[in-house]
Amino acid sequence: MGKNTSSLQVPSSCQQSDRRRVFDVRSWVSNTRREGYTFVELLIVVTVLMVLASAVLPLAQVTSQRQREVELRRNLREIRTAIDKFKDAVDTGLIPTTELRPDNEGYPPDLDTLVEGVAIANDATGRKLKFLRRIPLDPMTNDNEWGLRSYQDKPDSTSWGGQNVFDVYTKSQGKGLDGTKYHDW
Numbered sequence: 511m512g513k514n515t516s517s518l519q520v521p522s523s524c525q526q527s528d529r530r531r532v533f534d535v536r537s538w539v540s541n542t543r544r545e546g547y548t549f550v551e552l553l554i555v556v557t558v559l560m561v562l563a564s565a566v567l568p569l570a571q572v573t574s575q576r577q578r579e580v581e582l583r584r585n586l587r588e589i590r591t592a593i594d595k596f597k598d599a600v601d602t603g604l605i606p607t608t609e610l611r612p613d614n615e616g617y618p619p620d621l622d623t624l625v626e627g628v629a630i631a632n633d634a635t636g637r638k639l640k641f642l643r644r645i646p647l648d649p650m651t652n653d654n655e656w657g658l659r660s661y662q663d664k665p666d667s668t669s670w671g672g673q674n675v676f677d678v679y680t681k682s683q684g685k686g687l688d689g690t691k692y693h694d695w
Contacts, residue, residue: 572687578649579686585646586695589656589678592624592641593617599639606631615661617674621645650682650692657681657693668693 547555599605600616609628611619618624618641625645627638645654657679660671682692 575687581649582680582692582695585648586678586680588646589621589624589642593675593677595641596624604631604639605629611673613662614674615676617661617676619674621656621658621675621678648680648682650680650684653681655681 596605596618597616600610605628610616621642622645624641625643627640630637630639645656647654648656657668658670658675659665659667659677659679660673661676662673663669663671663676679693679695684692686692686695
């Protein structure tokens with residue numbers, strides 16, 4: 511039982527009109543396609559990028575400031591711990607009184623003494639007791655010069671009396687993220 515295949519075939523006139531129709535649609539699509547972006551599209555993209563950048567920039571600045579504040583606290587703690595260890599060594603007799611000035615109250619005469627070290631009491635070998643490897647850098651001023659206070663100075667003093675080093679502070683006049691002045695830390 512063979513089927514008549516001629517009844518399933520589309521007449522040739524319909525095939526040509528369909529082909530023309532497909533061709534017309536293709537030419538219409540190709541005519542409406544454009545290459546590149548319009549000025550308006552570029553303007554919108556640039557505006558969106560600027561809005562995103564304006565949101566990220568302050569965040570980056572706050573992050574940078576927070577990192578410097580963390581480093582400042584760490585460096586202040588390191589120096590203050592060294593000063594306290596020096597005082598403890600004087601109080602326990604590890605450092606002879608001949609190494610100290612009479613009015614120093616058991617505190618180091620300057621920060622360099624913490625780095626260079628002092629002779630150990632009753633030690634003939636000449637070893638030195640050191641408290642810091644180096645004077646840390648102040649991250650707010652990018653300098654290793656710190657504000658100093660002696661035991662005899664007032665707590666809010668901004669000038670050093672020179673007798674000893676009881677406390678250190680940064681010379682930066684800026685304010686922290688919490689609103690306090692850095693030199694009050």
